[in-house]
Amino acid sequence: AQSVSQHNHHVILSEAASLELGCNYSYGGTVNLFWYVQYPGQHLQLLLKYFSGDPLVKGIKGFEAEFIKSKFSFNLRKPSVQWSDTAEYFCALRGLFNKFYFGSGTKLNVKP
Amino acid sequence: DAGVTQSPTHLIKTRGQHVTLRCSPISGHKSVSWYQQVLGQGPQFIFQYYEKEERGRGNFPDRFSARQFPNYSSELNVNALLLGDSALYLCASSTGQTASYEQYFGPGTRLTVT
Numbered sequence: 001a002q003s004v005s006q007h008n009h010h011v012i013l014s015e016a017a018s019l020e021l022g023c024n025y026s027y028g029g030t031v032n033l034f035w036y037v038q039y040p041g042q043h044l045q046l047l048l049k050y051f052s053g054d055p056l057v058k059g060i061k062g063f064e065a066e067f068i069k070s071k072f073s074f075n076l077r078k079p080s081v082q083w084s085d086t087a088e089y090f091c092a093l094r095g096l097f098n099k100f101y102f103g104s105g106t107k108l109n110v111k112p
Numbered sequence: 113d114a115g116v117t118q119s120p121t122h123l124i125k126t127r128g129q130h131v132t133l134r135c136s137p138i139s140g141h142k143s144v145s146w147y148q149q150v151l152g153q154g155p156q157f158i159f160q161y162y163e164k165e166e167r168g169r170g171n172f173p174d175r176f177s178a179r180q181f182p183n184y185s186s187e188l189n190v191n192a193l194l195l196g197d198s199a200l201y202l203c204a205s206s207t208g209q210t211a212s213y214e215q216y217f218g219p220g221t222r223l224t225v226t
Contacts, residue, residue, distance in 0.1 A: 032213060044217040090154050094213055098168035100145065102154030
């Protein structure tokens, strides 16, 4: 079965702290993985994506993610968060027959 | 350029009724996908259409159907509404090119079934 798990449902950090959000997937085929972000009152938007090649992917606003095949993980990181990073973050997998699977999301609250 | 647009913004329906939700993709995008997002959960994939053909289907009952028109806009239809169909319905468009799969999401239609 294909699925995505995000174990951190709610994360609270102070500004300048480092961030790592976990994402694990279940899928035996070629993976296409994504991180989306939803800022308060805004649409879902793409942060970064992994298709192939370098497992360390850089996205917008200083975010990056590392694909670790042996761990079935695609964790999102940022060295120093800002108050403006307060949002909900979703990990997603494109699986067989173009089906997309989203995790349940992680709400990040950055305290100024 | 305008982003993905969806109509209506909000909708209240009664159990057993039928609903049609509409989506207009970004100009030049040929693929539209539909998602259901229940409060507290991530989006659940319903359908993907590319060039008016269904390319992907999620685990939703046959009460859910969709179509894509020659101008690439799309409709999602839900028959015999249940209380559990209350959710935010998201539409996403993409170019449809395999190398990308970058989806652009609309603001969603909030459906409440009473």
